Amino acid sequence: MTIWTDFGFIGSPYDTEPIPPTDQGDSLLVGRDREINEIVSRLESSTRHPTVEGPFGAGKTSLISVACYRLERAFKEGNARVNPLIPLRGEPIELNPEITIEDFQRKLFYRVAEAFKIYGDGLEATGRRVPRQKDIERWLMDPVFHTRSGGFSTPIVGISAGKGRTPSSSIAYSEFGFPRAMKDALESCFPSRAHGGFIAVVDNLELMRTSLKVRALLDVMRDNVLAQKGVRWILCGAQGVIRSAAATPRLMDRLAQPVDVEPISDDLMSEVIGRRIDAYKLRADPVTPVGPNGFWYLYDVVNRNLRTALGFADEFSFYLHRGYGSSTRKSDDLGLLEAWLSDSADGYHRAAEEWLGERDWRVFDILTHHGGTCRPCDDYQDFDYASAESLRAPIKSLREANLLTYEPDELNKRRKVASITATGWLVAYARAGYAPTLAS
Template identity: 25%
Template sequence: MVHSGEDVWKHFGFTGNPLDPRPLGISDLDRQLLVGRDAELRQFMVLSSNLEGAIVVEGNIGVGKTSFVNAAQHDLAEKGFLPSHQTIEVGETTDPSNLILSSLSNLVYSIEKAHGSNACMKDNSLKQGKQLVASTMQGGWGGQLTVLGFGGGLQRQQTVTAPHAPVLATMTQQLDAWMTAARQKYSYKSGITVVNNFDRLADQELVELLNRSRDLVLLRPNMLWVLIGKIGMFSTLETQARRVSEIVTGQPIVLSPLPLSKVHEAIGVRVKKSALSSKAEFPVERKFVDLLYQVSGGEIRFIFKRLTDIVYEVTSRFPSAETVPTELATRILKELAERRLATLPLTIGDQTILRKMVEAPFRIRDYAKFKIPSQQALSKRVRRLMKMELLQSERKSAKNVAYRTVADVNIAYGSS
């Protein structure tokens, strides 16, 4: 029985949650937890040999893109790269100023994490770079600029003021000088900046941001930019932002969902690393993992998150439980999905069309299937549902975009 104040995971024989759904960090321990991406890691190592420019990593939501990139950064750190322990999260208002300042901020954080809090005090250019970040965050310019970072499951957001063009040029010069000093002082080959969440931007927003960032941001010397987005991101750049696609190193690294066998292997590795004894087993049955894989399309983050949620739900209801029967886990899974959908502003029309959408992936040209009068009307409905994160898109070519419902919709509205 789990007593008041007792750690749930210790009750089941673990040091902590073995299936923590947050992205893996850049550490020796987390690197051991990545499973099934050997080929993609080799591709990343080859592309990074250029030392600068941009690498594109594509994959559907929840497939493990950030964890993969952090594992690659771990390997590159051993080869003399300065990794980025924090990830820039782009949004609709992100501009080149955000990217430059956030990059410098994250690199300062990384070098101090590696060499101590006084690492930037040992060289004038390093010191000036840190001072620029600090003074900018105090808000000395007019307008708004958001500096975003994400690392180890923690997010920070600081609002600062946006620079005029001459100041932006100074910022890029300062970033260049800072990276040159980091190479000379600490023998780094290159600095890495990771930019995530491009999948949250519409194609037009993506193209506009990267076109504006090409010369000011992506062509900085001694800087390797890793751009993370949905499948088809590079295809969009090739057709709508040719100048940007031409400076991307090689072809995109595309992360498909892991095979079910590799998901089970990943769970096994994590369970073994977190177990207090060799007898510890994850309390949810293996066949329930198979079910989660099916309804999510192999989305490993969703699988880990729902397994975690179910353990907490069962423990709170049945403190003496030692295992979680699949029948009980399935019932709770449906409750969680329905609970999430109940918080959203779904109309009767939304619910009706979602019940039809769960049947199979679809394209905008399939509007008649949903008894909708036009492609324009279906596009409007799709945009609404995607803002609520109930649909995912996958661009197979410039004019071929497929959509599918996410796991919670499949669970709540699916027929089986």
């Protein structure tokens, strides 16, 4: 038995994982219809691939998940026969600085083969040409393929004559066999953009570390991966990375301007947590460790970061269960949540004091009252410094104390942006006398 069954839930209503592509996931998403409609509209009506940007923890992955789920549901229900858009199964694809275009294509085409296996009958019912199911299954199950002396053969497409068996991971097969078969299959099934395609998602582009690396890889992808018929892409990344990476003439005709994802508005927070409580409850009257009022308070303290607020609500639930079991009276006590949050903030504050001096704290306090973000090269006078150079030392100290991030500005690589972390906002809460510190 888990603590959640004690409280009357099937699992944590404060789960920080992205919302799943299911009916329940669709019901949990609040306040994102505008963004979803724009993504879907671009997929249906434009030859350029939609992109999504937003701050960490704003829910970008969740809204893409739900958008794809709605398109898949429309196809299954027979409402998207002319230009079906079907999401590939599995987690979003992530790029990294070490990946090659060949490795990326292999991952993509393997998922495409799985999608043809799953949706082939439905696509064939619309009059489309699809690979034979038994051939796809044979490739997915068998690590070898048949070669012939005058060329090669795959389970889907065969060329030339003479027999042999070669591992499917061989260079010849990687370069000419399976990828070519998948390209032919995609172009036969989806001969133009107007015929729809499979949806592939590339998430967390910020993992490429700088937009220059993102741009370099996207530039390589432009004429093959991003131009592949039958595959519609959604590219997603942190604030600024798409605009910076796609700001070239070569990429602008492939990638649309980003759909901006802002933090969910304050007036929807009660609905956000209310839907989660309803979705996860085992009984009619569960004990809710953090209800709508308490959750809004957490959301305010951590500067409107939904993922961080959910994480703190989850931690408080363990504290409540450890100290008070499944007491309804204690779960309704907002004062207990505030006391726990204050103790947690004090712990982080004391740890930071081991690293920081008066000069560092002064910079930190000013930054919290400026909304938590600054560009030291441009904003040093706001901190009463004579130059950006003199501001670097306290910024470095605050970064080492894990109160700030200090990363290249995706819109201008010659500048860096200092931003308060989730830990930093909790410390700011302690320094403000246990009150939210977000500037009005």
